[in-house]
Amino acid sequence: MKQYQHPTADQITLTGVLHALSDPVRLNYVQCVAQAACEQACGTIPTPVAKSTMSHHIRVLREAGIIHIRPYGTQSLISLRFDELEKKFPGVLTSVLKSAESTDGVEQKNA
Amino acid sequence: MKQYQHPTADQITLTGVLHALSDPVRLNYVQCVAQAACEQACGTIPTPVAKSTMSHHIRVLREAGIIHIRPYGTQSLISLRFDELEKKFPGVLTSVLKSAESTDGVEQKNA
Numbered sequence: 001m002k003q004y005q006h007p008t009a010d011q012i013t014l015t016g017v018l019h020a021l022s023d024p025v026r027l028n029y030v031q032c033v034a035q036a037a038c039e040q041a042c043g044t045i046p047t048p049v050a051k052s053t054m055s056h057h058i059r060v061l062r063e064a065g066i067i068h069i070r071p072y073g074t075q076s077l078i079s080l081r082f083d084e085l086e087k088k089f090p091g092v093l094t095s096v097l098k099s100a101e102s103t104d105g106v107e108q109k110n111a
Numbered sequence: 112m113k114q115y116q117h118p119t120a121d122q123i124t125l126t127g128v129l130h131a132l133s134d135p136v137r138l139n140y141v142q143c144v145a146q147a148a149c150e151q152a153c154g155t156i157p158t159p160v161a162k163s164t165m166s167h168h169i170r171v172l173r174e175a176g177i178i179h180i181r182p183y184g185t186q187s188l189i190s191l192r193f194d195e196l197e198k199k200f201p202g203v204l205t206s207v208l209k210s211a212e213s214t215d216g217v218e219q220k221n222a
Contacts, residue, residue: 026125
């Protein structure tokens with residue numbers, strides 16, 4: 001079974017988190033994961049790009065410490081490391097997700 | 112006198128702002144500008160990189176809508192577009208700057 005490496009809370013950097021969230025596809029993916037109440041199977045999250053491109057984006061999010069991936073049989077279950085991020089960078093993820101939600105139209109128009 | 116182009120508030124995107132803040136040199140520069148009560152002359156802000164590299168970083172910050180540059184004689188005066196950013200993306204810049212301040216040591220260690 002595939003194992004995934006995750007940074008510890010200590011290893012997560014603010015600039016790494018901001019970089020990971022600075023791509024519209026990744027930000028949109030994080031919004032989808034955040035909306036789910038529990039872990040989501042990787043394939044159930046809608047993505048607008050090719051699978052290989054999405055794999056890259058998911059790796060960036062995992063390596064930045066934003067998402068956690070847990071292998072489960074043939075699937076990978078994704079969850080947001082919300083509590084750890086909020087504890088380390090209070091308000092950052094919350095305000096980014098809130099702004100992303102309210103500016104979705106604008107972002108797409110300017111993308 | 113050199114004139115600088117700035118995006119209007121409508122043109123500022125969340126991902127553009129996050130990208131601009133995701134570089135340690137740029138984030139540190141924004142912290143310095145934020146600490147000043149008024150416009151600062153470009154040369155008075157300490158920077159750890161070559162002048163040409165810093166010019167690039169400053170352009171990224173200006174084009175993302177984070178800083179405003181006003182020519183004044185032979186100088187360029189820099190200020191943060193804090194109010195516009197806070198209005199458009201409530202809490203984002205505030206929480207990022209607060210986290211940057213409290214994790215400075217960590218960022219430098221991991222940079």
